[in-house]
Amino acid sequence: MYEQLIPCDHCGGRPKVGRSQRLLSKLPNPQYDYTEWGRLAGPPRIGDRMARPPEVPKTEPLVCIHCTECGMATPWEAEGRDEKAAMDRCGAVWNRRLNRPEADKSDLQRLVERELGAPDIPLVINLLSRAEGDWNELGPLFRMLAQRLVDATVTTIDSWPIDPVLNDAARFRKLAQLAKWIELEGERYVQFPEVYSPAEDQDLLFEDRIAAAIDLLPDRDRW
Template sequence: MNRPAAAEGELLDVVRKEISPIDAPYILDLLSRTTEDWEKRGPIFSMLAQKIVDGKITTRDFWPIDPVLEDAARYRTLQQMARFIYIDGVASVQFPRIPATSGDEDCSFETRVSAAVDDLPDRNRW
């Protein structure tokens, strides 16, 4: 692959940004494309490498798992309630009526739907 050489402006842009270990592939790509001015760019690469080493990856910052798992559980609940019905020979998916939780009128749509699904009885009771 023929990649363009790294320009000095690219390095300065990276220095101005807050970088983390997630940015390591980008920094390595810049390093691999640097073909000149090692005396001037070397200290910048050293500083960038130190920022990456000092950085800390936390899953909570980049992928909050709790909301994903809660939504997945709600989805499974809804999927288990779904039934196929045929209307004019066309298969359709139908869900039973899910009563909305009262008192949530001021909440967002997603919050209201989540609360309604969370208030459903356990599967062995329907």
């Protein structure tokens, strides 16, 4: 799943599913020119899902995980009968390629000297996951970092309610996954689904009623 894919180890870019196709038959056909659609045209290309003419050799669909920034990619996996299983295999290969640098005491000391706030929480958690060394020395430093984050969060809780923001973001992603493209008078539009709102929620606040209605939608397909 996308949420479990680690950023690119080479450039930190965002990983994404790539799709293509390749010939099923490996035997040459003297009556067919392979230079346009076949092996002689090169390896599979990301995004190549164009339908082949009926007279050419059949192909099989492929998936991979690739970086949208530098192009680093996993080997191609044949979809077979289960596309999601193939994507899971690619995701496992992608995550095994990661080689995170260790965080040491000097990294923590430099961070302690900074003014930390609530947006720095992911950074501190990342350092905690990579920390190597004597925990009798690292422990007090992490305690200082945690206290600074707590103090900063308390002062900003009224202006940045983190829990509602994340919940609303999840609801938008669910709506976006269920949206579809439509054509009207030659223009393309995004159409969101009609969301049912139960009558028993009519006394809720406007925002709460919308949130409750979206929560009733089926979970989005995370691939």
